[in-house]
Amino acid sequence: MKVVVIGGTGLIGSKLVTKLGEQGHEAVPAAPETGVDTLTGEGLTEVLKDASVVVDVSNSPSFADDDVMHFFRTSTTHLLRAEAGAGVAHHVVLSVVGTERLQESGYFRAKQAQEELVRASGIPFSIVHATQFFEFLKGITDAATDGETVRLAPVGIRPVHSDDVAAAVCRTALGPPVGGVVEVTGPESFQLDELVRDSLAAEGDPRRVVADPEAPYFGARLGRTTLLPGPGARPGGTRIADWAARQR
Template sequence: MKILVIGGTGLTGRLVTKKLANLGHQVVIGSPTHGVDLMTGEGLTQALENTAIVIDLSNSSSPEEENAIHFFQTAGKHLLKAEQAANIRHHLVLSIVGTDNAPQIGYLRAKKYQEDNIKSSGIPYTIIRSTQFYEHTDAIISVQGQGDEVFVSKIDYQPIALEDVTDYIVQFALEEPKNGTVEIAGPTRAHMDDFVAKYIVIAGKPLKVVSDEDSKYMHLVVPRSLLVPAGTYHAGKIYFEDWALHTASH
């Protein structure tokens, strides 16, 4: 089966592309370096020829509000118009848990636009809303750290391993379209400061977590349960401690 992976050169896209190829599928990578530009529409018609499934892992060059909204509006218009002409059987998009629960965050508003665009397109679709990745832990430490201290909120947190995320993307892409939204999350829920403190200990970093009740993530004030599933979800198989041990040893 021919499958177009938009954003196939990114960290998530490379894993998805490899897994699909290992299953015997013909994978086309949709990125400017491979002749596909969502911002101009260039290369889309050729990439979609005889394609059955589109996996949209595209992302804006920065999470800043104006940039993100412009990207998802422009990219979505070009992509869905080309998909409609090509009679695509299934469009899967990777989104974020809590997308419609914090409209004050410009990036989440942009992702909501991306979701709504595919819902109204008439193309069979599946939206996967994922919690944050384990792999973001170092970014939290970097952004929220000062000296040898890391200031981390006690907000609810249920991250998932990138390996599990890509397994679910492949699984749902190859299934019948849900024409709805599914959520995925890691197997364990706790407070964000608990996860960061465990990672620091396992990785042997000379840092100390300072916990607070500010309900902040990357300096943004967010609802306390924004980063966890609201209801039914599909759980990843990899536990945070196992991921941290593996990461620390490599």
């Protein structure tokens, strides 16, 4: 089966292409460096020829509110239009647990707009919601840093390894369209500020973490469970302590 992976050279996309290939499928990475640009539509007709499944794990190069909305709306519109012309039978998109609860954030408003386009397209679809990746915790920390102080809301989080996300997306892509959302999460629950405090201490980072219920998360205020998945989420098997030890 031919599976086209939009964003197939990135963190999740490259892992997904490998996993699909290992299972005997023709996995085609599609990205600007391979001649496919969803923002302009360049290369889409050619790469989607004979494709059964398209998986979109692409991300905006800029997280500025207007830029990210333009990216997801424009690229998704071009992609879905090309898929309809090519007769693609299953569209899979990777999104984020809590997207619908984080609409104060421009990034998550754009992800919600992307999901709505997919739902309205008429193409059979599956939406994979993942909790935040282990690899993104540094970005969360840096975004919350002012000088030597890191302000984070004391809320629940269940981060997940990118390998486990790629495995879940692969499993979804090879199955029937679900017509809704499936969730993937890490195996352990933490409090966000405590997790970052422990991580910085383990790395010898002198920054001080302050628990602040009003601290924004990429522009959105958080409730205790905003970032947590529902009870049906499928947990990955990688523990964050094991991953962090390998990184060090």
